[in-house]
Amino acid sequence: MSEERLRGLLVRALAGDAAAYQAFLKDASAHLRAFFRKRLASVPDEVEDLVQESLLAIHNQRHTYNPGQLLTPWMYALARYKMIDLLRRRERTDLLHDPLDEESEVLAGSDTNATEARIDIARLLDRLPERQRLPIRYVKIEGLSVADAASQTGMSESAIKVGVHRGLKALAAMMQAEMTPSAAATTAQSP
Protein backbone atom coordinates (compact mmCIF):
# COMPACT_ATOMS: atom_id res chain seq x y z
CA MET A 1 0.00 0.00 0.00
CA SER A 2 1.98 2.93 -1.25
CA GLU A 3 1.29 6.48 -2.31
CA GLU A 4 1.61 5.51 -6.00
CA ARG A 5 -0.73 2.56 -5.66
CA LEU A 6 -3.37 4.57 -3.79
CA ARG A 7 -3.09 7.47 -6.19
CA GLY A 8 -3.38 5.15 -9.19
CA LEU A 9 -6.52 3.61 -7.71
CA LEU A 10 -8.15 6.97 -7.03
CA VAL A 11 -7.31 8.35 -10.47
CA ARG A 12 -8.97 5.30 -12.04
CA ALA A 13 -11.89 5.68 -9.65
CA LEU A 14 -12.38 9.31 -10.67
CA ALA A 15 -12.58 8.10 -14.28
CA GLY A 16 -15.48 5.85 -13.29
CA ASP A 17 -13.81 2.53 -12.37
CA ALA A 18 -15.92 1.23 -9.46
CA ALA A 19 -13.63 -1.72 -8.66
CA ALA A 20 -10.61 0.56 -8.35
CA TYR A 21 -12.70 2.87 -6.19
CA GLN A 22 -13.66 0.05 -3.86
CA ALA A 23 -10.01 -1.04 -3.55
CA PHE A 24 -9.00 2.56 -2.88
CA LEU A 25 -11.61 3.06 -0.16
CA LYS A 26 -10.61 -0.21 1.48
CA ASP A 27 -6.94 0.77 1.64
CA ALA A 28 -7.82 4.31 2.67
CA SER A 29 -10.04 3.09 5.51
CA ALA A 30 -7.19 1.02 6.95
CA HIS A 31 -4.84 4.02 6.86
CA LEU A 32 -7.47 6.30 8.36
CA ARG A 33 -8.17 3.81 11.14
CA ALA A 34 -4.48 3.71 12.09
CA PHE A 35 -4.34 7.52 11.83
CA PHE A 36 -7.29 8.04 14.20
CA ARG A 37 -6.30 5.23 16.60
CA LYS A 38 -2.94 6.81 17.13
CA ARG A 39 -4.36 10.27 17.71
CA LEU A 40 -7.45 9.41 19.70
CA ALA A 41 -6.07 6.70 21.95
CA SER A 42 -8.18 7.93 24.88
CA VAL A 43 -11.48 7.64 22.99
CA PRO A 44 -11.16 4.42 20.97
CA ASP A 45 -14.96 4.17 20.61
CA GLU A 46 -15.00 7.15 18.27
CA VAL A 47 -12.47 5.75 15.83
CA GLU A 48 -14.77 3.71 13.60
CA ASP A 49 -17.35 6.52 13.41
CA LEU A 50 -14.63 8.92 12.32
CA VAL A 51 -13.38 6.41 9.73
CA GLN A 52 -16.88 6.21 8.28
CA GLU A 53 -17.41 9.97 8.44
CA SER A 54 -14.09 10.47 6.63
CA LEU A 55 -14.97 7.91 3.96
CA LEU A 56 -18.22 9.79 3.31
CA ALA A 57 -16.26 13.06 3.20
CA ILE A 58 -13.71 11.58 0.78
CA HIS A 59 -16.58 10.45 -1.42
CA ASN A 60 -18.49 13.74 -1.33
CA GLN A 61 -15.34 15.83 -1.80
CA ARG A 62 -13.49 13.56 -4.22
CA HIS A 63 -13.80 16.18 -6.98
CA THR A 64 -11.34 18.32 -4.96
CA TYR A 65 -8.54 15.84 -5.57
CA ASN A 66 -6.31 17.07 -8.36
CA PRO A 67 -4.53 14.09 -10.01
CA GLY A 68 -1.36 16.20 -10.18
CA GLN A 69 -1.15 16.52 -6.41
CA LEU A 70 0.11 13.98 -3.87
CA LEU A 71 -2.68 11.81 -2.57
CA THR A 72 -1.46 11.17 0.97
CA PRO A 73 -1.48 14.81 2.16
CA TRP A 74 -4.93 15.25 0.58
CA MET A 75 -6.38 12.25 2.37
CA TYR A 76 -4.87 13.06 5.76
CA ALA A 77 -5.73 16.76 5.56
CA LEU A 78 -9.34 15.74 5.00
CA ALA A 79 -9.24 13.25 7.88
CA ARG A 80 -7.54 15.77 10.16
CA TYR A 81 -10.20 18.36 9.34
CA LYS A 82 -12.97 15.91 10.24
CA MET A 83 -11.22 14.94 13.48
CA ILE A 84 -10.55 18.51 14.59
CA ASP A 85 -14.08 19.53 13.59
CA LEU A 86 -15.48 16.80 15.84
CA LEU A 87 -13.23 17.68 18.78
CA ARG A 88 -14.01 21.38 18.41
CA ARG A 89 -17.71 20.77 18.40
CA ARG A 90 -17.23 18.79 21.60
CA GLU A 91 -14.76 21.34 22.94
CA ARG A 92 -12.37 18.49 23.62
CA THR A 93 -9.22 19.33 21.69
CA ASP A 94 -7.37 18.12 24.82
CA LEU A 95 -8.03 14.54 23.69
CA LEU A 96 -5.54 14.88 20.85
CA HIS A 97 -2.25 13.16 21.31
CA ASP A 98 -0.31 14.78 18.51
CA PRO A 99 0.10 18.49 17.91
CA LEU A 100 -2.37 19.77 15.36
CA ASP A 101 0.03 21.63 13.14
CA GLU A 102 2.16 18.62 12.30
CA GLU A 103 1.52 17.73 8.66
CA SER A 104 1.40 14.10 7.68
CA GLU A 105 3.25 13.83 4.41
CA VAL A 106 3.85 10.10 4.38
CA LEU A 107 1.47 7.21 4.78
CA ALA A 108 1.03 6.17 8.38
CA GLY A 109 0.50 2.53 9.27
CA SER A 110 -2.66 0.74 8.31
CA ASP A 111 -5.14 -1.08 10.50
CA THR A 112 -7.71 -3.43 9.02
CA ASN A 113 -9.20 -4.40 12.36
CA ALA A 114 -12.53 -2.57 12.19
CA THR A 115 -14.54 -2.20 15.37
CA GLU A 116 -18.26 -1.55 15.58
CA ALA A 117 -19.32 1.98 14.66
CA ARG A 118 -21.60 3.59 17.22
CA ILE A 119 -23.65 5.46 14.66
CA ASP A 120 -25.50 3.20 12.24
CA ILE A 121 -25.49 4.75 8.78
CA ALA A 122 -28.23 2.34 7.67
CA ARG A 123 -30.51 3.93 10.29
CA LEU A 124 -29.59 7.44 9.08
CA LEU A 125 -30.37 6.35 5.52
CA ASP A 126 -33.93 5.54 6.56
CA ARG A 127 -34.41 9.13 7.69
CA LEU A 128 -33.64 10.55 4.23
CA PRO A 129 -36.58 11.78 2.15
CA GLU A 130 -37.84 9.30 -0.44
CA ARG A 131 -36.40 11.16 -3.44
CA GLN A 132 -32.93 10.54 -1.98
CA ARG A 133 -33.48 7.29 -0.11
CA LEU A 134 -34.85 5.34 -3.08
CA PRO A 135 -32.08 6.32 -5.53
CA ILE A 136 -29.44 5.37 -2.95
CA ARG A 137 -31.16 2.07 -2.23
CA TYR A 138 -31.55 1.04 -5.85
CA VAL A 139 -28.28 2.35 -7.29
CA LYS A 140 -25.85 2.18 -4.38
CA ILE A 141 -27.12 -0.83 -2.41
CA GLU A 142 -28.96 -3.06 -4.87
CA GLY A 143 -26.59 -2.15 -7.70
CA LEU A 144 -29.19 -1.23 -10.32
CA SER A 145 -28.19 0.99 -13.24
CA VAL A 146 -29.46 4.56 -13.20
CA ALA A 147 -31.87 3.72 -16.04
CA ASP A 148 -33.29 0.70 -14.19
CA ALA A 149 -33.61 2.67 -10.96
CA ALA A 150 -35.47 5.35 -12.91
CA SER A 151 -38.01 2.89 -14.30
CA GLN A 152 -38.39 1.19 -10.90
CA THR A 153 -39.21 4.44 -9.14
CA GLY A 154 -40.84 6.41 -11.92
CA MET A 155 -38.27 9.15 -11.36
CA SER A 156 -36.22 10.64 -14.20
CA GLU A 157 -32.61 9.52 -14.66
CA SER A 158 -31.29 12.93 -13.70
CA ALA A 159 -33.50 12.91 -10.58
CA ILE A 160 -31.92 9.56 -9.65
CA LYS A 161 -28.38 10.96 -10.05
CA VAL A 162 -29.23 14.13 -8.14
CA GLY A 163 -30.95 12.07 -5.44
CA VAL A 164 -27.86 9.90 -4.91
CA HIS A 165 -25.56 12.93 -4.88
CA ARG A 166 -27.66 15.05 -2.50
CA GLY A 167 -28.58 12.06 -0.36
CA LEU A 168 -24.94 11.22 0.36
CA LYS A 169 -24.28 14.88 1.21
CA ALA A 170 -27.28 14.90 3.53
CA LEU A 171 -26.02 11.67 5.08
CA ALA A 172 -22.66 13.31 5.81
CA ALA A 173 -24.42 16.26 7.46
CA MET A 174 -26.59 13.93 9.55
CA MET A 175 -23.53 11.98 10.63
CA GLN A 176 -21.82 15.22 11.64
CA ALA A 177 -24.86 16.23 13.70
CA GLU A 178 -25.16 12.78 15.32
CA MET A 179 -21.61 12.98 16.56
CA THR A 180 -22.12 16.22 18.52
CA PRO A 181 -22.72 15.89 22.28
CA SER A 182 -26.50 16.35 22.53
CA ALA A 183 -27.20 14.03 19.62
CA ALA A 184 -24.67 11.51 20.91
CA ALA A 185 -26.47 11.43 24.25
CA THR A 186 -29.84 10.65 22.65
CA THR A 187 -28.25 8.00 20.44
CA ALA A 188 -26.81 6.28 23.49
CA GLN A 189 -30.22 6.10 25.16
CA SER A 190 -32.15 4.72 22.21
CA PRO A 191 -32.05 0.92 21.85
Add this chain to the structure above:
Amino acid sequence: MKTDELIDLLAQGSPAVDTAAPARRFAGATIAGLSASVALTLALLGLRPNLAQEAAVPMFWVREVFCAAMGSMGLWAVARLARPGRRLGAVRAAIGLALAALWLLASWDLMQADASTRMSLMMGQTARACPWLIAMVSAPLLAAFLWATKAMAPTRLRLAGAACGVAAGGLGALAYTLHCPELAAPFLALWYVLGIALTGLAGLLLGPRILRW
Protein backbone atom coordinates in the same frame (compact mmCIF):
# COMPACT_ATOMS: atom_id res chain seq x y z
CA MET B 1 -23.66 -0.40 8.98
CA LYS B 2 -20.19 -1.91 8.91
CA THR B 3 -17.36 0.03 7.33
CA ASP B 4 -16.98 -2.55 4.55
CA GLU B 5 -20.66 -2.21 3.71
CA LEU B 6 -20.31 1.55 3.55
CA ILE B 7 -17.33 1.13 1.20
CA ASP B 8 -19.38 -1.14 -1.07
CA LEU B 9 -22.21 1.39 -1.04
CA LEU B 10 -19.96 4.32 -1.93
CA ALA B 11 -18.16 2.44 -4.71
CA GLN B 12 -21.29 0.87 -6.22
CA GLY B 13 -22.38 2.66 -9.41
CA SER B 14 -20.10 5.60 -8.72
CA PRO B 15 -19.94 7.68 -11.90
CA ALA B 16 -16.86 9.38 -13.38
CA VAL B 17 -16.06 12.70 -11.74
CA ASP B 18 -15.65 15.86 -13.81
CA THR B 19 -12.28 17.12 -12.54
CA ALA B 20 -12.58 20.32 -14.60
CA ALA B 21 -15.74 21.36 -12.74
CA PRO B 22 -13.95 23.34 -9.99
CA ALA B 23 -12.07 25.45 -12.55
CA ARG B 24 -15.31 26.18 -14.40
CA ARG B 25 -17.02 27.13 -11.16
CA PHE B 26 -14.27 29.60 -10.24
CA ALA B 27 -14.26 31.05 -13.76
CA GLY B 28 -18.03 31.53 -13.51
CA ALA B 29 -17.71 33.14 -10.08
CA THR B 30 -15.04 35.54 -11.37
CA ILE B 31 -17.09 36.62 -14.39
CA ALA B 32 -20.33 37.01 -12.43
CA GLY B 33 -18.66 38.76 -9.49
CA LEU B 34 -16.64 41.14 -11.63
CA SER B 35 -19.68 42.04 -13.75
CA ALA B 36 -21.69 42.80 -10.62
CA SER B 37 -18.80 44.81 -9.20
CA VAL B 38 -18.46 46.89 -12.39
CA ALA B 39 -22.23 47.40 -12.54
CA LEU B 40 -22.23 48.54 -8.90
CA THR B 41 -19.42 51.03 -9.59
CA LEU B 42 -21.11 52.48 -12.66
CA ALA B 43 -24.59 52.60 -11.14
CA LEU B 44 -23.73 54.02 -7.71
CA LEU B 45 -20.53 55.97 -8.33
CA GLY B 46 -20.48 56.64 -12.06
CA LEU B 47 -17.83 56.38 -14.76
CA ARG B 48 -14.99 58.88 -14.55
CA PRO B 49 -15.52 61.32 -17.47
CA ASN B 50 -11.85 61.81 -18.40
CA LEU B 51 -10.91 58.13 -18.13
CA ALA B 52 -9.65 58.06 -21.73
CA GLN B 53 -7.16 60.89 -21.17
CA GLU B 54 -5.95 59.37 -17.90
CA ALA B 55 -5.24 56.10 -19.66
CA ALA B 56 -2.30 57.87 -21.34
CA VAL B 57 -0.62 58.39 -17.95
CA PRO B 58 1.75 55.53 -16.98
CA MET B 59 0.55 55.62 -13.35
CA PHE B 60 -2.92 54.71 -14.60
CA TRP B 61 -1.54 51.38 -15.77
CA VAL B 62 0.54 50.86 -12.65
CA ARG B 63 -2.71 51.12 -10.70
CA GLU B 64 -4.56 48.73 -13.01
CA VAL B 65 -1.73 46.17 -12.93
CA PHE B 66 -1.42 46.35 -9.14
CA CYS B 67 -5.14 45.74 -8.61
CA ALA B 68 -5.27 42.94 -11.20
CA ALA B 69 -2.17 41.35 -9.66
CA MET B 70 -3.65 41.38 -6.15
CA GLY B 71 -6.85 39.84 -7.53
CA SER B 72 -5.03 37.10 -9.45
CA MET B 73 -2.72 36.24 -6.58
CA GLY B 74 -5.70 36.08 -4.23
CA LEU B 75 -7.39 33.69 -6.65
CA TRP B 76 -4.21 31.64 -6.89
CA ALA B 77 -4.22 31.36 -3.08
CA VAL B 78 -7.92 30.41 -3.06
CA ALA B 79 -7.32 27.71 -5.67
CA ARG B 80 -4.70 26.12 -3.43
CA LEU B 81 -6.53 26.52 -0.13
CA ALA B 82 -9.76 25.11 -1.57
CA ARG B 83 -8.17 21.65 -1.83
CA PRO B 84 -7.12 19.67 1.26
CA GLY B 85 -3.41 19.11 1.78
CA ARG B 86 -2.10 22.00 -0.32
CA ARG B 87 -0.01 24.76 1.19
CA LEU B 88 0.09 28.41 0.20
CA GLY B 89 3.61 28.00 -1.14
CA ALA B 90 4.95 30.89 -3.20
CA VAL B 91 1.71 32.92 -3.16
CA ARG B 92 2.50 34.50 0.18
CA ALA B 93 5.86 35.77 -1.12
CA ALA B 94 4.32 36.95 -4.40
CA ILE B 95 1.73 39.07 -2.56
CA GLY B 96 4.46 40.47 -0.32
CA LEU B 97 6.53 41.33 -3.37
CA ALA B 98 3.67 43.21 -5.08
CA LEU B 99 3.04 45.21 -1.90
CA ALA B 100 6.75 45.92 -1.46
CA ALA B 101 7.01 47.18 -5.06
CA LEU B 102 4.09 49.57 -4.60
CA TRP B 103 5.40 50.82 -1.25
CA LEU B 104 8.84 51.33 -2.72
CA LEU B 105 7.39 53.39 -5.57
CA ALA B 106 5.33 55.40 -3.09
CA SER B 107 8.36 56.09 -0.87
CA TRP B 108 10.33 57.21 -3.91
CA ASP B 109 7.54 59.63 -4.90
CA LEU B 110 7.37 61.02 -1.38
CA MET B 111 11.14 61.52 -1.20
CA GLN B 112 11.15 63.34 -4.53
CA ALA B 113 8.22 65.59 -3.61
CA ASP B 114 8.29 68.94 -1.80
CA ALA B 115 7.42 68.78 1.86
CA SER B 116 4.33 70.87 1.07
CA THR B 117 2.86 68.40 -1.44
CA ARG B 118 3.58 65.17 0.45
CA MET B 119 0.33 65.28 2.38
CA SER B 120 -1.77 65.69 -0.75
CA LEU B 121 0.10 62.83 -2.47
CA MET B 122 -0.94 60.58 0.38
CA MET B 123 -4.45 61.87 1.02
CA GLY B 124 -5.60 62.88 -2.48
CA GLN B 125 -9.17 64.10 -2.43
CA THR B 126 -10.96 60.88 -1.57
CA ALA B 127 -8.88 59.14 1.12
CA ARG B 128 -11.71 58.92 3.59
CA ALA B 129 -14.15 57.20 1.25
CA CYS B 130 -11.77 55.13 -0.87
CA PRO B 131 -11.19 52.02 1.30
CA TRP B 132 -14.89 51.71 2.17
CA LEU B 133 -15.97 52.13 -1.44
CA ILE B 134 -13.47 49.47 -2.55
CA ALA B 135 -14.81 47.11 0.12
CA MET B 136 -18.41 47.83 -0.93
CA VAL B 137 -17.74 47.32 -4.63
CA SER B 138 -15.89 44.07 -3.79
CA ALA B 139 -18.83 42.57 -1.90
CA PRO B 140 -20.38 40.68 -4.85
CA LEU B 141 -16.96 39.24 -5.74
CA LEU B 142 -16.44 38.11 -2.15
CA ALA B 143 -19.85 36.41 -2.15
CA ALA B 144 -19.06 34.69 -5.47
CA PHE B 145 -15.66 33.41 -4.33
CA LEU B 146 -16.99 32.16 -1.00
CA TRP B 147 -19.76 30.35 -2.89
CA ALA B 148 -17.26 28.70 -5.25
CA THR B 149 -14.93 27.77 -2.37
CA LYS B 150 -17.77 26.29 -0.35
CA ALA B 151 -18.26 23.67 -3.08
CA MET B 152 -14.64 22.56 -2.51
CA ALA B 153 -13.10 21.28 0.73
CA PRO B 154 -11.02 24.01 2.41
CA THR B 155 -9.45 22.84 5.66
CA ARG B 156 -8.11 26.19 6.90
CA LEU B 157 -11.26 28.23 6.89
CA ARG B 158 -9.95 31.58 8.11
CA LEU B 159 -7.09 31.57 5.66
CA ALA B 160 -9.29 30.40 2.77
CA GLY B 161 -11.82 33.12 3.64
CA ALA B 162 -9.09 35.76 3.78
CA ALA B 163 -7.76 34.61 0.39
CA CYS B 164 -11.29 34.96 -1.05
CA GLY B 165 -11.30 38.48 0.41
CA VAL B 166 -7.96 39.47 -1.11
CA ALA B 167 -9.02 38.11 -4.51
CA ALA B 168 -12.31 40.00 -4.25
CA GLY B 169 -10.61 43.17 -2.96
CA GLY B 170 -8.07 43.21 -5.80
CA LEU B 171 -10.64 42.71 -8.56
CA GLY B 172 -13.09 45.03 -6.78
CA ALA B 173 -10.43 47.74 -6.64
CA LEU B 174 -9.88 47.19 -10.37
CA ALA B 175 -13.58 47.84 -10.98
CA TYR B 176 -13.43 50.88 -8.69
CA THR B 177 -10.70 52.45 -10.86
CA LEU B 178 -13.46 53.13 -13.43
CA HIS B 179 -14.62 55.82 -11.01
CA CYS B 180 -11.60 56.74 -8.89
CA PRO B 181 -9.71 60.00 -9.62
CA GLU B 182 -6.56 59.13 -7.67
CA LEU B 183 -3.36 58.11 -9.45
CA ALA B 184 -0.60 58.97 -6.94
CA ALA B 185 1.41 55.94 -5.77
CA PRO B 186 1.42 57.06 -2.09
CA PHE B 187 -2.39 57.23 -2.18
CA LEU B 188 -2.64 53.74 -3.67
CA ALA B 189 -0.07 52.37 -1.23
CA LEU B 190 -2.24 53.50 1.68
CA TRP B 191 -5.90 53.54 0.73
CA TYR B 192 -6.16 50.91 -2.01
CA VAL B 193 -4.15 48.53 0.12
CA LEU B 194 -6.41 49.31 3.07
CA GLY B 195 -9.52 48.68 0.95
CA ILE B 196 -8.18 45.29 -0.18
CA ALA B 197 -7.17 44.49 3.41
CA LEU B 198 -10.67 45.35 4.66
CA THR B 199 -12.16 42.93 2.15
CA GLY B 200 -9.60 40.32 3.20
CA LEU B 201 -10.62 40.86 6.83
CA ALA B 202 -14.30 40.43 5.92
CA GLY B 203 -13.39 37.13 4.24
CA LEU B 204 -11.34 36.04 7.24
CA LEU B 205 -14.28 36.66 9.58
CA LEU B 206 -16.85 35.04 7.26
CA GLY B 207 -14.68 32.02 6.36
CA PRO B 208 -15.27 29.85 9.44
CA ARG B 209 -19.03 30.50 9.31
CA ILE B 210 -19.61 30.06 5.60
CA LEU B 211 -16.98 27.58 4.46
CA ARG B 212 -17.55 24.80 7.03
CA TRP B 213 -18.41 21.40 5.61
